[in-house]
Amino acid sequence: MGKGDVSVPYIVIDEERCKGCGLCVAACAKKAIEMAKVINRQGYFYARQTNRDLCSGCRLCAVACPDVGIQVFGKKKREVP
Numbered sequence: 001m002g003k004g005d006v007s008v009p010y011i012v013i014d015e016e017r018c019k020g021c022g023l024c025v026a027a028c029a030k031k032a033i034e035m036a037k038v039i040n041r042q043g044y045f046y047a048r049q050t051n052r053d054l055c056s057g058c059r060l061c062a063v064a065c066p067d068v069g070i071q072v073f074g075k076k077k078r079e080v081p
């Protein structure tokens with residue numbers, strides 16, 4: 001599956017909407033999100049995706065974000081136990 005495969009889950013973070021609370025980082029068990037070391041135009045250290053391949057598409061980050069700053073695309077990956 002390549003990057004263009006729509007079934008591969010990935011997220012898009014609205015970096016300018018982000019207020020840097022870190023809830024999405026805490027919510028992501030895959031460590032697919034981190035806080036940037038630079039600030040956005042609002043003056044917050046914003047969240048950004050670390051590695052698209054890590055994302056399982058679970059959507060917990062989007063649910064956790066109080067500013068509705070994260071969108072999740074693609075199908076959730078089946079977790080292999």
Ligand code: SF4
Pocket residue numbers: 011027028029030031032033054055056057058059060061062072
């Ligand atoms: S959808 Fe799930 S795995 Fe992907 S970045 Fe969000 S919390 Fe992490």
Ligand code: SF4
Pocket residue numbers: 013017018019020021022023024025046047064065066067068069070
């Ligand atoms: S939960 Fe939303 S506002 Fe908080 S750091 Fe993540 S993207 Fe930013």
